Amino acid sequence: MVNNALDKLHQQLARLSEQAQQFDNAKWFDKNRYIQAQPSLFDRTVFATKSLLLCDYVDEIKAQVKHLPPMEKRHAYSFAVQRIATQIEAIIKVLKSTPVWAKENKASFSKKNKVYRKAVQKIMQSSHELYQELSQNHEFERRLQEMIEIRREKLDKASNAEAQKINQEILALHARLGRCRKAISETEAKIQQVEKQQNR
Structure with missing residues (x-):
């Protein structure tokens, strides 16, 4: 664009x-x-x-x-x-x-x-949209990392039944974190493409 x-x-x-x-x-x-x-x-x-x-x-x-x-x-x-x-x-x-x-x-x-x-x-x-997208994704990444950390702390004190549930939540959060990081990489690739175009 x-x-x-x-x-x-x-x-x-x-x-x-x-x-x-x-x-x-x-x-x-x-x-x-x-x-x-x-x-x-x-x-x-x-x-x-x-x-x-x-x-x-x-x-x-x-x-x-x-x-x-x-x-x-x-x-x-x-x-x-x-x-x-x-x-x-x-x-x-x-x-x-x-x-x-x-x-x-x-x-x-x-x-x-x-x-x-x-x-x-x-x-x-277009440039504002790209930066906004990148900023939002970075914020989402930070929040997901915090949520994973909170659950890891709970895991130490949890019973066996609770631990199983928390582990499932951590796995789900890691999957979301992976998708988020992929989105960050894609946005950064778009920015690099724009910079190459400008330097021609």
Whole structure:
């Protein structure tokens, strides 16, 4: 699910790059003295790039998507994805800023903006779901281990009849613990798969 969302975002960025190239080729800003006097098209809080060409900013986004932090670093990953979403919206606003461009592409850009946002949200949602799943499974594992330990302590003081019942409970809990650990391994494998996709 996360891989599909990342693939979709790469495809959307390829299209955005084409649109930015067309925009740069049209040289909309050449006659705008105010913009020509600026070192950058965007605020430095939005982009690190300093350029009057939109393509340079799209390249910055592509580099960030390629080097997203590992999903294990949840806050850094979430911040990076939110930043990418903000940057994409900023570029689309500039693309829509010229009267001719806005008239020709108004409906198209409105739709594309939603597609970009949806792709980014899908990545965030998927990563949160994976971490939530992993956290829940780890908590379940901890609780099962505690329940096994409590029964083992009871076993020392139990009569023969009670001991048989407690042993059956311990065996059942171990079976559940095995399934839980399998689920943890599967979730961790999904996370590793996502990281491999990001590092390509």
